[in-house]
Amino acid sequence: xxxxxxxxxxxxxxxxxxxxxxxxxxxxxxxxxxxxxxxxxxxxxxxxxxxxxxxxxxxxxxxxxxxxxxxxxxxxxxxxxxxxxxxxxxxxxxxxxxxxxxxxxxxxxxxxxxxxxxxxxxxxxxxxxxxxxxxxxxxxxxxxxxxxxxxxxxxxxxxxxxxxxxxxxxxxxxxxxxxxxxxxxxxxxxxxxxxxxxxxxxxxxxxxxxxxxxxxxxxxxxxxxxxxxxxxxxxxxxxxxxxxxxxxxxxxxxxxxxxxxxxxxxxxxxxxxxxxxxxxxxxxxxxxxxxxxxxxxxxxxxxxxxxxxxxxxxxxxxxxxxxxxxxxxxxxxxxxxxxxxxxxxxxxxxxxxxxxxxxxxxxxxxxx
Amino acid sequence: xxxxxxxxxxxxxxxxxxxxxxxxxxxxxxxxxxxxxxxxxxxxxxxxxxxxxxxxxxxxxxxxxxxxxxxxxxxxxxxxxxxxxxxxxxxxxxxxxxxxxxxxxxxxxxxxxxxxxxxxxxxxxxxxxxxxxxxxxxxxxxxxxxxxxxxxxxxxxxxxxxxxxxxxxxxxxxxxxxxxxxxxxxxxxxxxxxxxxxxxxxxxxxxxxxxxxxxxxxxxxxxxxxxxxxxxxxxxxxxxxxxxxxxxxxxxxxxxxxxxxxxxxxxxxxxxxxxxxxxxxxxxxxxxxxxxxxxxxxxxxxxxxxxxxxxx
Ligand SMILES: Nc1ncnc2c1ncn2[C@@H]1O[C@H](COP(=O)(O)OP(=O)(O)OP(=O)(O)O)[C@@H](O)[C@H]1O
Ligand SMILES: [Mg+2]
Numbered sequence: 001x002x003x004x005x006x007x008x009x010x011x012x013x014x015x016x017x018x019x020x021x022x023x024x025x026x027x028x029x030x031x032x033x034x035x036x037x038x039x040x041x042x043x044x045x046x047x048x049x050x051x052x053x054x055x056x057x058x059x060x061x062x063x064x065x066x067x068x069x070x071x072x073x074x075x076x077x078x079x080x081x082x083x084x085x086x087x088x089x090x091x092x093x094x095x096x097x098x099x100x101x102x103x104x105x106x107x108x109x110x111x112x113x114x115x116x117x118x119x120x121x122x123x124x125x126x127x128x129x130x131x132x133x134x135x136x137x138x139x140x141x142x143x144x145x146x147x148x149x150x151x152x153x154x155x156x157x158x159x160x161x162x163x164x165x166x167x168x169x170x171x172x173x174x175x176x177x178x179x180x181x182x183x184x185x186x187x188x189x190x191x192x193x194x195x196x197x198x199x200x201x202x203x204x205x206x207x208x209x210x211x212x213x214x215x216x217x218x219x220x221x222x223x224x225x226x227x228x229x230x231x232x233x234x235x236x237x238x239x240x241x242x243x244x245x246x247x248x249x250x251x252x253x254x255x256x257x258x259x260x261x262x263x264x265x266x267x268x269x270x271x272x273x274x275x276x277x278x279x280x281x282x283x284x285x286x287x288x289x290x291x292x293x294x295x296x297x298x299x300x301x302x303x304x305x306x307x308x309x310x311x312x313x314x315x316x317x318x319x320x321x322x323x324x325x326x327x328x329x330x331x332x333x334x335x336x337x338x339x340x341x342x343x344x345x346x347x348x349x350x351x352x353x354x355x356x357x358x359x360x361x362x363x364x365x366x367x368x
Numbered sequence: 369x370x371x372x373x374x375x376x377x378x379x380x381x382x383x384x385x386x387x388x389x390x391x392x393x394x395x396x397x398x399x400x401x402x403x404x405x406x407x408x409x410x411x412x413x414x415x416x417x418x419x420x421x422x423x424x425x426x427x428x429x430x431x432x433x434x435x436x437x438x439x440x441x442x443x444x445x446x447x448x449x450x451x452x453x454x455x456x457x458x459x460x461x462x463x464x465x466x467x468x469x470x471x472x473x474x475x476x477x478x479x480x481x482x483x484x485x486x487x488x489x490x491x492x493x494x495x496x497x498x499x500x501x502x503x504x505x506x507x508x509x510x511x512x513x514x515x516x517x518x519x520x521x522x523x524x525x526x527x528x529x530x531x532x533x534x535x536x537x538x539x540x541x542x543x544x545x546x547x548x549x550x551x552x553x554x555x556x557x558x559x560x561x562x563x564x565x566x567x568x569x570x571x572x573x574x575x576x577x578x579x580x581x582x583x584x585x586x587x588x589x590x591x592x593x594x595x596x597x598x599x600x601x602x603x604x605x606x607x608x609x610x611x612x613x614x615x616x617x618x619x620x621x622x623x624x625x626x627x628x629x630x631x632x633x634x635x636x637x638x639x640x641x642x643x644x645x646x647x648x649x650x651x652x653x654x655x656x657x658x659x660x661x662x663x664x665x666x667x668x669x670x671x672x673x674x675x676x677x678x679x680x
Contacts, residue, residue, distance in 0.1 A: 061578050081581040088582045094575035098597040107593075111584030159584065 002072065004038035008163055008195045009058065014067035014077075016053050027053040029219040031067070035163070035197060036212075040189050042198045044206040045216035046242065051199045054216075055165050058197065060084045071162060082111065087156040089166040093148045095140035101151050102127070102136040108159035126154040129188060146177045153188065163195045170205065182209055203243050207231065215239050233276065235367050240288040247289040247331045248366075253279045260360060263287060266327030269305065273363035286366045291320065293362030294333035296348070299355035307331075309352045321348065323356060331356070412657070419650035427644040437647035441655070457635070461655065464632040467546065468615040471553040475610045476603065478554060479561035483602070484595060486562070487569035498566070501559050513552050513619045520548055520624070544626035552620030557613060561606035568602030569595065601674075608667055612660050632656055 002008070016028040028050045035041045043051045056062045058069060060081030069077040076084050087108065095104050102123050109119045127133040130150035140148060149169060156164055169185075170178045186209055189196050200206050206213050207227040215222045215230060215238070223235045234240035237248060251263035251271065261275045263285075271287065279285060297304050310330070311322035318334045325331065333356065348354060383391070394401075419437050421429040439445075444454035486497055504512055519525045520542040527539040542548060576598070580590040618633035625631070630638075632652065639649030 059578075059582060061581075080586070081578070082584045082586050086582075088579070090575050090579060092573070092575060094573060094579040096576060096579070096594060098594075098600075107580070107585075108583035111580075111589070155583070 002037045002162070004036070004193070006037040006072070007034050007070075008037040008039070008072060009033070009035040009197070010068075010070040010073075011058075012068045012070075014054070014057060014069065015065045016050075016057060016062060017065045026219055028057070031221055033214060033221060033224065035195060037072075037195055038193055040186070040196045040198065040209060040211045042200060042206045042210035042213045043216060044200055044203060044213050044243075045222075046201060049216045050219040051201070051216060052167055053219075055088070055167050055197065055199055058163070059086055059088045059165055085159075085162045087159060087161040087164055089152050089156045089164065089169045091167045091169065091171065093140075093152040095148060095151060095155070097140055100137050100139055101132065101143070104140065104151060105155045105158050107155060112159055122158055126158045129157075129191070130154045130184075145173055146181065149173060149181060150184075153185070157188070157192060157194065160192075161194065163197060166196060166198045168199055168201070170200070171202075178205075185209065207243070215242060217242070233364060234288060237286055237288075237366055240364070240366060245291055245332070247287075247291065247294075249287045249289065249329065249331075251285055251287050251365075253281050253283040253285065256281055261365070263363075263365075266325070266329050269326045269329060271358055271363060272303075272360045273365060274360060275365070277365045277367060279365060288364040288366055289331065289358060289362060291332045291334040292318075294331060294356050294358055295335070296333075297355055297357040299353075301355070301357065304355035304357055306353065306355050309348050309350055309354055312348065312350060323354065325356075415650045415653050415657075418646050419654055421647050423645045423647050425644075427640075427646060429646050434647070437645075437651035440645075440648050441651060457652075460630050460635050461632055463630075464615055465659070467549060467553070467621075467631060468611050468617075470550055471557065471614040472607050472611045474550060474554045475557055475561045476607065479558055479606065480565060480599070480603070482558075483562050483565035483569055483599070484591070486566050487572070494570070498563075501562060504559070509556060509619050510623075513556070513623050516548070516552050516555065517543065517623055520551070543624060544628065546625070546629055548624040549621045549629055549631070552624040553614045553617055556617075556620060557610040560609040560613075564605040564609065565599050565602035568599050572598050604667070604670070608663065612663060615659060616656050 011031055011033040014028060014031040014033075016026075018025040018027055031054060043054060045051055053062065057064055057077075060076070060079060060083075064077050067077065068075050071084070071086065076086075096107065099107065105123045105126050106119050109122055114122075123136075124133065127136055130153060132147060132150055132154070135143065135147065135151075140151065143151065149172075152169070166185075170181050173181060182205060185196075185198075198206075198209065207230075210227055212224060212226055213230050214224045217238050223230060223239045225233075230239060231243055234243060234246075240246045240248065249265055249271075251265050253261050254264045254270070255262035256275060256279070259275055260272050261279055263271045263273060265271055265287075271289075273287065277285070299306060305325055307323040307325045309321055310324050313320040314337075317337055319337050320332060320334050322330060322332050418429050420433055420435065422432045422434040422436065424430050439451065441457050442453065443451040446452055486494060486501075489497060517524075521527075522539040522541070522543075524542070526542060527536075530536045531539065572595070576594055577590055580594045581587070585593060616633045616636075617631055618637055621629060621631040621634050622637075625634075632655075636649050636652045636656070639645045639652065643649075
């Protein structure tokens with residue numbers, strides 16, 4: 001019996017070079033990764049960063065150049081896909097056009113040589129789970145995109161895999177459907193208790209659905225953590241920039257006193273922040289400040305930084321401002337566009353001399 | 369569509385729109401209809417006409433109505449004009465059907481793996497292989513079939529190799545039997561089977577193969593449960609393209625069957641040459657034509673049914 005929290009997938013020093021081209025393409029430089037049993041784990045990264053490659057290595061459609069993939073302690077890196085208790089939901093669904101919906105869902109169970117009665121039972125159960133029992137006898141080409149997606153999910157879940165792999169399963173759906181399917185996927189994952197490894201390049205999707213996220217770029221894993229960790233404490237510039245919006249500011253550490261550091265941004269412009277990377281005086285680092293953490297304050301407040309408003313963008317839920325501080329340093333900040341008792345929401349005008357506050361906890365020193 | 373309606377209006381102002389459009393579409397189809405009429409219907413009319421005339425003594429026909437050519441299919445006229453049942457020609461027709469069916473089956477067995485293999489090749493290489501597949505067509509079929517004569521005869525390649533390897537001591541008779549004809553026919557029509565199967569497989573989504581393997585089907589099971597069903601339309605087209613011409617084949621049975629193992633094609637050919645019995649040749653041609661039409665009708669019906677079902 002698998003226990004939640006066991007290591008479901010353990011990947012050590014995994015490397016993949018595609019040899020098809022002349023010099024070979026290094027799709028995965030080196031991946032080390034642990035996915036826990038029962039987890040909703042997401043691989044997030046920009047196009048071409050190697051997400052699909054990593055997923056295909058786990059599924060068995062590609063074999064690694066180097067490294068190991070353990071599934072509950074057993075190295076599966078060199079097993080063919082039909083011997084791995086792992087199933088895939090393909091991006092284009094890859095439903096068999098010559099089979100009905102029910103036959104598609106039964107396909108994996110037949111591959112496992114399950115008894116007919118058991119197959120029929122599971123197929124019914126799976127189709128009910130995705131609310132498509134009434135379409136059992138249709139052919140896939142007579143289904144809508146969202147229905148195909150659900151059938152692909154039901155087909156991959158029917159053999160009860162140890163791990164389910166999903167390669168951008170929602171990317172072909174329109175926005176509304178995508179949001180509905182997010183909740184559906186999450187519900188099914190919790191209901192079945194199966195470990196999900198989910199690939200996406202949509203950060204909002206990743207943050208909303210995942211237990212943990214691995215952020216990838218250029219064939220490498222940049223950071224692994226919960227959505228909060230990834231967003232609140234990005235470990236490097238790439239992660240800070242890729243997840244949400246941020247201000248990246250180059251600083252020099254000028255003072256360290258128990259826990260907080262003083263960072264010099266420019267002549268006469270000092271920001272304070274928590275010392276989460278054990279920096280010492282004289283270190284040159286980059287600071288990440290999320291726009292929503294900066295706020296306008298009364299210029300007379302202590303610690304307020306004087307600035308000038310140079311740009312204002314109305315984006316519906318928020319209003320986004322660009323301000324210039326001393327020495328040409330610019331920061332972006334956001335204010336929620338809420339109704340404040342009849343007060344004009346956009347009271348600040350371009351060119352206004354204002355002041356902002358950057359709270360100590362709102363800034364992050366990034367690793368090199 | 370819009371333009372069609374404007375034209376239709378100009379042509380016959382009094383008629384209903386639907387009728388005018390019907391007329392117009394017939395008008396557009398006119399060149400095709402005329403071509404079909406001249407090149408297809410007229411020769412067939414001639415054949416039909418010839419088949420109900422009397423044979424000329426030196427070939428050709430005499431313009432006189434006679435059903436002799438059809439009677440001859442089943443009966444032999446004795447010297448005293450009485451008719452005796454004769455199954456020789458029926459035998460040849462049945463033999464032709466049997467050989468054509470066998471050709472189709474063997475060609476399929478050979479061509480399917482080739483087509484699958486072709487479709488699995490990298491895109492760049494595929495075109496080269498397709499090109500190689502068409503090379504035999506550069507050489508006249510007579511010469512290609514003749515080369516099989518050189519390979520299969522008593523002092524030919526196969527016998528020489530087998531003797532020099534010590535497998536046999538005497539040459540074995542490989543020519544002038546059904547097997548030799550079959551080899552020739554399979555060889556001739558193999559590309560007609562490979563190409564349609566290849567073209568359906570080429571369009572197949574490669575992810576389906578991965579999906580099948582992901583769902584615990586090994587390569588062999590994937591072949592039978594995914595590739596084969598998806599290749600069906602190509603297999604069907606290939607079978608028709610092989611069966612129909614091998615039914616009327618002339619060259620392979622003539623050269624490799626030695627003229628003794630006759631097929632319908634040889635029989636017809638003989639009526640227009642040595643036997644100088646044009647009406648009989650014409651009636652045999654019509655028998656062949658009817659058989660081919662039956663096969664094609666089955667094909668069309670099948671296609672319709674598939675359309676209704678919504679399958680590909
Ligand atoms: N079969 C292949 N042969 C050669 N190179 C490949 C192959 N598949 C992928 N690559 C290369 O490997 C790199 C990683 O590709 P991969 O498909 O894993 O990216 P991805 O993160 O899934 O991107 P996307 O979000 O666009 O799907 C890319 O540079 C790609 O060009
Ligand atoms: Mg991808």
